[in-house]
Amino acid sequence: MTMIFSRRMLFLFLRTCSVWQSPNALFSSSLRFPTTSFFFSSSSATDSSSPKRPLVVDYLINSVGISPEQAIKASTSLSRLQSTSKPDAVRQFLKESGFSDEQIKNIILKSSRVLMKDVDTLLKPRLEALKELDFSESDIIRLVSSKPIFLFCHDNLLKNINFWRNFLQSNDLMLNALLRGRRLIFSRPDSIMPKVQFLNDCGMSMDRIAYMISIKPNVISMGLDTIKHLVKRVEELQIPCGSKPFSTALVCISQISRATMDAKLKLFRNLGCSEPEISLAISKFPQILQVSEKKLKDSMVFFVENVGFEPSYVMERPQLLSYSLEKRLIPRYHLLKFLESKRLPKKYPSLCTVAMLTEKTFVEKFIVQYQDEMPELHQVYAAALAGSFIM
Numbered sequence: 149m150t151m152i153f154s155r156r157m158l159f160l161f162l163r164t165c166s167v168w169q170s171p172n173a174l175f176s177s178s179l180r181f182p183t184t185s186f187f188f189s190s191s192s193a194t195d196s197s198s199p200k201r202p203l204v205v206d207y208l209i210n211s212v213g214i215s216p217e218q219a220i221k222a223s224t225s226l227s228r229l230q231s232t233s234k235p236d237a238v239r240q241f242l243k244e245s246g247f248s249d250e251q252i253k254n255i256i257l258k259s260s261r262v263l264m265k266d267v268d269t270l271l272k273p274r275l276e277a278l279k280e281l282d283f284s285e286s287d288i289i290r291l292v293s294s295k296p297i298f299l300f301c302h303d304n305l306l307k308n309i310n311f312w313r314n315f316l317q318s319n320d321l322m323l324n325a326l327l328r329g330r331r332l333i334f335s336r337p338d339s340i341m342p343k344v345q346f347l348n349d350c351g352m353s354m355d356r357i358a359y360m361i362s363i364k365p366n367v368i369s370m371g372l373d374t375i376k377h378l379v380k381r382v383e384e385l386q387i388p389c390g391s392k393p394f395s396t397a398l399v400c401i402s403q404i405s406r407a408t409m410d411a412k413l414k415l416f417r418n419l420g421c422s423e424p425e426i427s428l429a430i431s432k433f434p435q436i437l438q439v440s441e442k443k444l445k446d447s448m449v450f451f452v453e454n455v456g457f458e459p460s461y462v463m464e465r466p467q468l469l470s471y472s473l474e475k476r477l478i479p480r481y482h483l484l485k486f487l488e489s490k491r492l493p494k495k496y497p498s499l500c501t502v503a504m505l506t507e508k509t510f511v512e513k514f515i516v517q518y519q520d521e522m523p524e525l526h527q528v529y530a531a532a533l534a535g536s537f538i539m
Contacts, residue, residue, distance in 0.1 A: 204229055212239070212256055213249070222260035235263040241271055246285055251293045259296035274299050277306050281313060287323055294327050301333070311337045315344075321362040329365030343372050350379055351390030360395040367402050378402055381409065386427040387434075397434035404437060415441055419448050420459045429466035436466045444469055447477070455481065455499055465500055477503055479532035483514060486528050492518055 204226050208219035211232070229235070242252045255262060265271055278288050278298065292298050301309075309322075312332065316322045325332055347357050361368050367375070382397045383389065401409065416426045429436055436444075447469045451457040462468055471477050480502050488496055493514075502510065515525045 207232055207235065208256070208260075211235075213253055214257060218257060222256060225259075225261045226263060229264060234266070237267050238263050238265060238271065241267045245275060246289055247293070251289065254293055255296045255299075259299075262296055262299055265300070271299055274301065278309075281306070281309055282319060283323075284319075287319065291323065291326060295330060297330070297333075298326075305333055308333050308335070308337065316358045316362065318358070318362075321358055324362040325365045328363070329369065331369040332361075332365040335369050340368060343368055343370075343375055346372065346375065347379075351388070352395060353390075356392070356395045360399060364399040364402070367399055370402070381406065385430050387431050391431070393431045393434055397430065397437075400434045400437045409437060412437060412441060412444065415444060416463075419445070419452075421463050422460075425460055425463040429463040432464075433466040433470070436469055439470055443473075446473060447471075450477065457500075468500060468503055471503055474535070475533065476507075479529060480510060480514075482532045483525070483529050486525075487514065487518070490522060492521070 202223060204223045205216070205219045208214050208222055209216055212219075214222065239252055242255070243249075247255070262271075275288060275292075278291070279285075283291065309326070312325060313319070313322050316325065344354075344357055348354060352360075357368075367378075370378075378398055378401055379389070381401050382394060385397065387394050387397050413426060416429075417423075421429075448459065448462060450473060451462050451468065452459060468477075477499070481499055484497070484499060484502060487493060502514070505513070511529075515529055519525055
């Protein structure tokens with residue numbers, strides 16, 4: 149009975165002293181909690197009423213400046229972090245290397261594991277290696293801010309960067325390519341060259357290939373058979389391989405399925421466009437293939453039924469179909485009609501010409517220029533933008 153009573157008393161004693169989770173604490177000089185790790189708790193263990201938050205989350209919130217939600221997500225890569233010494237060193241190094249606080253925050257948001265890297269053995273050598281590849285300090289900051297992987301890239305990736313620098317023969321083109329396509333840096337040169345050679349044999353100049361890679365690098369990262377299939381689809385549109393629009397059309401077609409392209413070609417036919425007119429429109433503005441079917445149809449109906457253009461006239465100026473109906477075409481059309489009703493301007497411009505103007509130029513030429521005679525023009529245009537038309 150005494151034995152049972154003693155065990156029960158010991159159990160109650162342990163609970164009262166809050167050392168149940170650490171029996172070894174009985175043999176310490178004082179009864180207290182073991183030291184809390186950096187990752188697992190930021191609140192007092194004796195305060196059972198308040199939720200515990202990992203110290204690494206507190207660090208990300210208070211020192212880095214990110215939101216609690218972002219900090220919780222970023223902390224999943226930092227479970228082995230035990231102190232702030234390494235994160236502090238990383239942030240200080242990036243600051244001394246020219247990165248702003250906002251850029252450092254974005255780097256950590258994109259790749260929080262950077263906080264666990266050693267400055268002297270990894271980060272500093274990687275930045276030095278990028279400098280040796282003729283990147284300027286501003287280029288390096290832009291590159292790393294966008295793609296923090298360049299802080300961790302191994303020697304093979306650095307060799308790939310050097311290959312692209314030599315191939316593209318332009319730091320600007322190379323920087324654009326690296327920023328726009330992560331797959332590019334992982335592509336082996338020996339897998340790239342057969343595709344480059346194929347496109348060159350099709351009639352594309354090396355300059356056009358280099359430019360295409362800089363604006364849409366993922367195309368050259370596709371398989372050779374896929375690229376051959378894309379080239380065939382462009383040729384079906386009667387766009388010559390050696391022509392300037394060919395590379396742009398290749399990029400556009402690479403981003404849509406065959407079914408989507410066929411549906412848009414069928415739509416143009418149903419809207420009264422001939423095959424030569426369709427080919428001409430695509431060769432002039434291949435991006436038309438990336439405009440949604442609904443927008444293409446609504447825009448063509450607007451130009452034909454409201455403005456009075458023929459379908460052939462619109463297809464000769466295919467960029468018109470890419471402009472926003474609600475934010476550009478309809479408001480400008482109604483403002484021109486309002487000016488016409490007031491017999492201004494003396495030479496009535498075509499909507500085609502007006503649609504291609506920047507917003508600033510349009511306002512200066514057709515609102516500011518006549519505001520002394522008609523102060524209400526700003527109100528008329530604002531109403532048109534809001535969907536209400538004052539005539």
